[in-house]
Amino acid sequence: MGIHLPYFTSKASQSNESDGDSVVLSNEHESPVKSVKVTSEAHEIQRAPGSDEEDRIQIKPVNDEDDTSVMITFNQSISPFIIILTFVASISGFLFGYDTGYISSALISIGTDLDHKVLTYGEKEIITAATSLGALITSIFAGTAADIYGRKRCLMGSNLMFVIGAILQVSAHTFWQMAVGRLIMGFGVGIGSLISPLFISEIAPKMIRGRLTVINSLWLTGGQLVAYGCGAGLNHVNNGWRILVGLSLIPTAVQFTCLCFLPDTPRYYVMRGDLKKASEVLRRSYTDTSDEIIDRKVEELVNLNHSIPGKNVPERVWNTIKELHTVPSNLRALVIGCGLQAIQQFTGWNSLMYFSGTIFETVGFKNSSAVSIIVSGTNFIFTLVAFFCIDKIGRRTILLIGLPGMTMALVVCAIAFHYLGISFDGASAVVATGFSSWGIVIIIFIIVFAAFYALGIGTVPWQQSELFPQNVRGVGTSYATATNWAGSLVIASTFLTMLQKITPAGTFAFFAGLSCLSVVFCYFCYPELSGLELEEVQTILKDGFNIKASKALAKKRKQQVARVQQLKYEPTEEIIEDI
Numbered sequence: 001m002g003i004h005l006p007y008f009t010s011k012a013s014q015s016n017e018s019d020g021d022s023v024v025l026s027n028e029h030e031s032p033v034k035s036v037k038v039t040s041e042a043h044e045i046q047r048a049p050g051s052d053e054e055d056r057i058q059i060k061p062v063n064d065e066d067d068t069s070v071m072i073t074f075n076q077s078i079s080p081f082i083i084i085l086t087f088v089a090s091i092s093g094f095l096f097g098y099d100t101g102y103i104s105s106a107l108i109s110i111g112t113d114l115d116h117k118v119l120t121y122g123e124k125e126i127i128t129a130a131t132s133l134g135a136l137i138t139s140i141f142a143g144t145a146a147d148i149y150g151r152k153r154c155l156m157g158s159n160l161m162f163v164i165g166a167i168l169q170v171s172a173h174t175f176w177q178m179a180v181g182r183l184i185m186g187f188g189v190g191i192g193s194l195i196s197p198l199f200i201s202e203i204a205p206k207m208i209r210g211r212l213t214v215i216n217s218l219w220l221t222g223g224q225l226v227a228y229g230c231g232a233g234l235n236h237v238n239n240g241w242r243i244l245v246g247l248s249l250i251p252t253a254v255q256f257t258c259l260c261f262l263p264d265t266p267r268y269y270v271m272r273g274d275l276k277k278a279s280e281v282l283r284r285s286y287t288d289t290s291d292e293i294i295d296r297k298v299e300e301l302v303n304l305n306h307s308i309p310g311k312n313v314p315e316r317v318w319n320t321i322k323e324l325h326t327v328p329s330n331l332r333a334l335v336i337g338c339g340l341q342a343i344q345q346f347t348g349w350n351s352l353m354y355f356s357g358t359i360f361e362t363v364g365f366k367n368s369s370a371v372s373i374i375v376s377g378t379n380f381i382f383t384l385v386a387f388f389c390i391d392k393i394g395r396r397t398i399l400l401i402g403l404p405g406m407t408m409a410l411v412v413c414a415i416a417f418h419y420l421g422i423s424f425d426g427a428s429a430v431v432a433t434g435f436s437s438w439g440i441v442i443i444i445f446i447i448v449f450a451a452f453y454a455l456g457i458g459t460v461p462w463q464q465s466e467l468f469p470q471n472v473r474g475v476g477t478s479y480a481t482a483t484n485w486a487g488s489l490v491i492a493s494t495f496l497t498m499l500q501k502i503t504p505a506g507t508f509a510f511f512a513g514l515s516c517l518s519v520v521f522c523y524f525c526y527p528e529l530s531g532l533e534l535e536e537v538q539t540i541l542k543d544g545f546n547i548k549a550s551k552a553l554a555k556k557r558k559q560q561v562a563r564v565q566q567l568k569y570e571p572t573e574e575i576i577e578d579i
């Protein structure tokens with residue numbers, strides 16, 4: 001017997017997003033208020049034969065913004081307004097990528113431009129790590145600042161820091177001015193790395209929210225690729241590195257200018273009590289939606305806004321932090337969120353991002369920047385692959401493919417470095433054997449490493465928001481983002497020293513060891529979250545990591561999605577009469 005879908009006529013639209021992967025059935029031509037959300041229980045419901053309720057789909061109660069947003073987001077084509085907002089916000093992703101990416105080539109081409117001498121490895125590390133340090137500092141506060149001053153203003157503040165940081169660097173003739181410039185630029189990067197995905201998730205329709213998060217990662221890796229491309233192009237230009245830094249001012253200026261004309265997110269306006277503005281933005285975002293639905297949405301946002309008690313902002317922040325640590329499912333979410341971000345950084349990818357120019361030069365390549373382009377291009381392409389796989393194959397599965405692949409590639413690199421025989425002479429490395437086939441092996445396996453990294457651990461941790469319920473999401477993701485930057489900082493400030501102290505072979509073997517341990521962590525602690533409702537994620541994490549149960553549930557959800565997809569072609573007149 002076919003399933004009768006109340007309010008369902010001709011078309012089922014399906015959402016399979018990272019933030020819950022719920023299935024939404026909607027009527028293209030009816031008012032959205034009549035739409036229903038199909039849940040797992042919908043298919044498990046016990047029905048009395050012959051009952052009126054037979055085969056009716058249960059409508060799940062709404063208790064989370066992502067669920068409530070179903071009320072107004074399905075049935076909507078994406079409006080140009082949402083596209084513009086997403087585009088403008090993700091410029092921060094691009095800047096994150098560009099600013100962390102250009103340093104690799106800049107370190108090579110700076111030569112003796114600072115203090116009239118070649119930079120030592122220690123100085124290179126400080127210049128590189130300054131951005132990560134700046135980003136770490138601001139990412140800790142950015143979540144709270146966004147609640148107080150607004151997402152838009154925070155992004156504009158980050159633009160200001162990008163400008164100050166870039167000007168200081170472009171005009172730098174001393175090592176310290178360069179380092180301070182990088183630090184201030186890092187302040188901007190930290191804010192952008194947290195706010196941009198947050199902004200996007202708050203304005204995006206539910207059905208494309210998960211994918212839009214990966215799009216931010218695509219901009220990020222794209223920004224790194226562009227930085228490498230420009231770096232290679234400017235390699236032999238006198239003071240080319242200054243132009244490279246100066247170019248970052250273009251996207252910053254574009255973002256700042258656009259933000260002057262754009263609003264903040266509806267959620268922020270609700271937090272500020274400006275309900276008129278909130279509904280205005282919603283109306284512009286969902287042009288097909290009736291005023292009644294917009295009002296209901298605003299009402300829902302108001303209710304959610306009161307979910308954490310507290311008379312003022314500091315009290316509410318404190319209560320949120322308490323809730324994050326004392327509720328077991330939140331704590332597990334925190335372990336996973338921070339754990340994945342730590343793995344992303346401590347398996348060493350960014351040492352390649354920041355120092356690949358130096359590494360490839362060490363191995364004996366003349367145009368090392370060009371080789372770096374291939375590495376960051378691989379990162380970009382495989383982020384695109386992740387975009388298509390993340391919901392279909394599942395986050396856990398791609399992680400458990402990616403991490404062992406990375407381990408294998410790192411082991412091969414360690415062996416190759418061992419046979420290459422590098423010794424260090426002051427600030428530069430000397431290859432005992434000259435350029436040899438071991439150098440080629442290293443480059444090939446660094447590319448393999450990049451592919452496995454981007455497919456899994458490079459992308460999945462940024463899906464962090466799905467781990468946390470709405471009330472602790474801001475602070476939870478702030479912790480996770482800060483972990484990311486702390487890891488980045490440690491890697492940026494120790495990598496070259498590690499190369500010198502424990503040799504490149506030892507360094508890569510060390511990363512391989514951590515990568516291997518990460519497989520164990522993910523195997524035992526990271527449940528499969530694809531296709532799960534947000535509340536289901538909380539249920540899964542309630543009394544353990546429940547890997548088995550999550551896998552079974554994810555499988556079931558996939559089957560249900562497939563069934564609903566089939567229904568797309570099965571609406572009958574009988575169903576239409578039901579409405």
Ligand SMILES: O[C@H]1[C@H](O)[C@@H](O)[C@H](O)[C@@H](O)[C@H]1O
Pocket residue numbers: 100217220221224344350353379458459462484488
């Ligand atoms: O997800 C991103 C991406 O993988 C970048 O390539 C990397 O440089 C960042 O640190 C990371 O957060």
